Amino acid sequence: xxxxxxxxxxxxxxxxxxxxxxxxxxxxxxxxxxxxxxxxxxxxxxxxxxxxxxxxxxxxxxxxxxxxxxxxxxxxxxxxxxxxxxxxxxxxxxxxxxxxxxxxxxxxxxxx
Amino acid sequence: xxxxxxxxxxxxxxxxxxxxxxxxxxxxxxxxxxxxxxxxxxxxxxxxxxxxxxxxxxxxxxxxxxxxxxxxxxxxxxxxxxxxxxxxxxxxxxxxxxxxxxxxxxxxxxxx
Numbered sequence: 079x080x081x082x083x084x085x086x087x088x089x090x091x092x093x094x095x096x097x098x099x100x101x102x103x104x105x106x107x108x109x110x111x112x113x114x115x116x117x118x119x120x121x122x123x124x125x126x127x128x129x130x131x132x133x134x135x136x137x138x139x140x141x142x143x144x145x146x147x148x149x150x151x152x153x154x155x156x157x158x159x160x161x162x163x164x165x166x167x168x169x170x171x172x173x174x175x176x177x178x179x180x181x182x183x184x185x186x187x188x189x190x
Numbered sequence: 191x192x193x194x195x196x197x198x199x200x201x202x203x204x205x206x207x208x209x210x211x212x213x214x215x216x217x218x219x220x221x222x223x224x225x226x227x228x229x230x231x232x233x234x235x236x237x238x239x240x241x242x243x244x245x246x247x248x249x250x251x252x253x254x255x256x257x258x259x260x261x262x263x264x265x266x267x268x269x270x271x272x273x274x275x276x277x278x279x280x281x282x283x284x285x286x287x288x289x290x291x292x293x294x295x296x297x298x299x300x301x302x
Contacts, residue, residue, distance in 0.1 A: 112289060121194075121280050121293030122233065165232065169289055177248060178291060180225075180232030 082166045087185045090160075096153040098184050100166030103147040109170055111142060112178065113151045115162040122165065122180070125151065156188045191216050194294035196281050202300045203271040211266040211297050213281030220286040222264040226250065226277040227296075233280060239264055240286060271301045 083101040090096040102111065112127040126133055126140045128149070133140045139152040153160055165183040197212045215222065223238035225248075235248030239258040253275060255267040264283075268275060278298050282291040 110289065119278075119296070121282070121296055122291075123293070124290045127290065177223075177235050177238070178233070178289065180234075182230070182232055 082168055082181055084164075084166050084181065084184045086182065087187070089187050089189055090153075090156045092158060092188050092190050093155055096151075096156040096160065096186060096188070098151040098153075098164050098166075098186065099148065100151070101148045102166070102168045105146050105168050109168045111140065111146075111149045112167040112169055113138070113140065114165045114167065114178070114180075115160075116165070116183070117159075117162040125164075156186075158188050158190065160186065161188045162186060193217065194281055194283055194292050196279075196294035196297050198297060199295070200298045202302065203268075204302055205272060207271050209268055209271065211268075211279055211281075211299070213264045213266065213294060214262050215264075215281075215283040215292070216262065217283065217292065218261060219283035219292070220261070221291075222258065222281065222283045223248070223291070224254070224256065224264070224266045225280045225282065226275075227280060228277050236266065236279075268299075273301045275299065276301045 110127050110129050113125040114122040116122045126138050128140045142149045163183040163185050165180050167178050194215045220241045224236040225233040227233045234250050237256040239245045242258050245256050278296045280296050281294040284291040
């Protein structure tokens with residue numbers, strides 16, 4: 079699986095958009111970008127994933143650059159409950175590969 | 191749905207003792223896995239299963255055994271606990287052709 083690089087920490091004001099970057103320059107053509115988050119001491123929670131196109135769901139938006147070497151997770155209106163460690167993971171999807179390789183992620187602090 | 195449940199929530203063992211961490215899911219997921227998370231680290235895969243009767247090793251399998259006799263349950267056995275196994279253990283599950291994994295709340299294990 080391709081390796082990812084994320085900033086160790088970020089702050090965001092409550093109510094503002096949180097933009098979390100991720101570099102994955104060695105991503106291969108059939109690898110997806112996944113985002114999970116871990117709120118203090120809880121199990122990780124799936125947020126969103128994508129292959130090439132931008133994706134949006136009720137939690138967040140995922141913007142993947144055209145060359146797929148980087149991506150940005152956007153939380154449109156951050157709340158205090160979004161304070162967590164966010165993990166960007168590159169992995170194959172579907173039969174044959176299920177391992178999620180968690181790095182150290184980005185610790186997002188939402189400030190009142 | 192209860193989702194992914196883990197028992198116990200906390201456990202203290204003495205070196206050399208054995209125990210089983212329980213994991214169950216009620217979502218009919220084929221894939222189940224066990225991760226450990228050490229302080230300040232990402233999650234590391236211990237063992238995984240793609241269906242009843244099928245298990246395989248992950249990144250850090252030594253000292254742990256698993257079996258999968260039903261779709262719902264995936265217990266993790268520590269054969270002879272060591273202080274190096276002090277960690278938080280997370281169980282996860284998903285459908286086989288998706289990598290959107292659901293995580294349990296974790297078991298916090300201390301080995302003295």
